[in-house]
Every structure is written in structure tokens, then in C-alpha cells.
Amino acid sequence: MAGIVGVNAIAQNTTTWQGRQCAVVLTYDDALNVDLDNAIPALDSLGLKATFYLSGYSGTLDTRLKDWRAAAANGHELANHTLFHPCTGSLPGRGFVTSDYDLDNYSVRKITDEIRMTNAFLKAMDGKTERTFAYPCGDTKIHDTAYIEWVKNDFVAARGTQPEMPAIDTIDLYNIGCYAINGQTGAELIALVKQAMEKHTLLVFLFHGVGGGHSLNVSLPAHSELLHFLKQNEKNIWIAPMLQVAEYIKQFQTGLK
Numbered sequence: 001m002a003g004i005v006g007v008n009a010i011a012q013n014t015t016t017w018q019g020r021q022c023a024v025v026l027t028y029d030d031a032l033n034v035d036l037d038n039a040i041p042a043l044d045s046l047g048l049k050a051t052f053y054l055s056g057y058s059g060t061l062d063t064r065l066k067d068w069r070a071a072a073a074n075g076h077e078l079a080n081h082t083l084f085h086p087c088t089g090s091l092p093g094r095g096f097v098t099s100d101y102d103l104d105n106y107s108v109r110k111i112t113d114e115i116r117m118t119n120a121f122l123k124a125m126d127g128k129t130e131r132t133f134a135y136p137c138g139d140t141k142i143h144d145t146a147y148i149e150w151v152k153n154d155f156v157a158a159r160g161t162q163p164e165m166p167a168i169d170t171i172d173l174y175n176i177g178c179y180a181i182n183g184q185t186g187a188e189l190i191a192l193v194k195q196a197m198e199k200h201t202l203l204v205f206l207f208h209g210v211g212g213g214h215s216l217n218v219s220l221p222a223h224s225e226l227l228h229f230l231k232q233n234e235k236n237i238w239i240a241p242m243l244q245v246a247e248y249i250k251q252f253q254t255g256l257k
């Protein structure tokens, strides 16, 4: 019987996550300078590819367009984080949301026009026609209306913000959860990866500041420790941008039907 259990374990490992134990997606939000100055050099030094959720209005898309284009040419995903990053201002802790960009004041037409405008902008930057989306602040609705319904065909997947490590067959491709990182140590980040390896799940990291640049921050040493652990375990962990992982999940889930 032990042999049969062994065969099943191998079968599970070879049919999910490109034959590896889990998938890890590194995502970086809001087009910060530190993405270009700290995160991308660290990723590139190890040959790891990540996803960057960019809002069209972000200053770095103007001032550092060449750097973003170089990142895309080097295999990183430039992904859609809307044009103006609207969030629901009525929720607790949302004092930073101005009335002009309060999702409560938006129409579906307005948000979907802005999302499509951002896709056109990103296409002008990288020439790509497929990408993923991330909900600003994780807010998926205008009042009771889930706006993704109008733009699902424009994206392979969308990332939310609920912390979870789902198995491949249970992932909601249009609200993929993630772990928002703020102040964790390298050991704590690596512990999350080990959990995903044990459970054979998807694990998505969400970073804002990397070595500064945002009030939600990961230190450079913690970020570096995580990346080195991923690189050292590349044979067992599939590390790829959200687009590639989401396409794989979509194929897998379609195959199950």
C-alpha cells in the first residue's frame, strides 16, 4: 500500500503546478519608484519574474516609462490596476479616498472605461494583448455591483486582497486572494511558502513598499531572503507572473469540466 500512496503523491505533484509542489506569484502594486529601484533589480539578479499592478495616473509611468518598458521586455508582467485607483471611501480607514475617486461615486461605465483605457495604455507600453487585473484596495463592487462582470473578457484573471492559499480546482480566477505584506520577517515570508509547498496550493504575495517607498513595507533583507529561498527551491516551486499562472489555472479548471 505504501507504494500506491507514493504513486498518488507523485501523480499529484506532476499534474499540478507544472510538476512542482506549489505556485508562487510575486505582485507589486501602485507603480512605485522602489519597484524599479529595489524590487526589479533583486528579482533580475536571480532571474525571477513578477507582476506589477500599475495605475495609469502613477507618476512613474511618465517619468520612468523606459524602465517599465525594459521590465516588460525582460519578462515581468505589467498589469492593470485601473487608471485612477478608485476605492470605496465609506469603509473604515479610507480617509485617503477623495470624493472624485471614491468608488461609491463611480458608475460601471466610468470604471470600465477607465480600466479599458489603462489596458490600451499598457498595450502601448509593452505590446501585449493579455494581462491580469488587481482591484484597487481589494474593492470589487460599486455599491452592490461587481464591476468585473463588464470587463471579464479583457482579463485572464483578477487579484483581490483576501489572504488565502487555495488548491488549484477551487481558485476563483476573478478574485484571487493574496497575502499583503507589511513588516514581516524573511522567516515569516518563507514560512508561508513552506505552507503552500506542503498543501500544493497557490500563494500570491502582495508588496507595496520594498525597502521603503510606502507605509506598507517589506525590508530589503526580508524581501531578499524570500527571493533567495524561492530561487534555491525553484525545482519544487513554480515562480511566474500572474498571467502565466492564471492561464495555467484556467486550462486546468477547464479540463476538469
Ligand SMILES: [Zn+2]
Binding pocket: 029, 030, 081, 085, 136, 137
Ligand atoms: Zn493599489
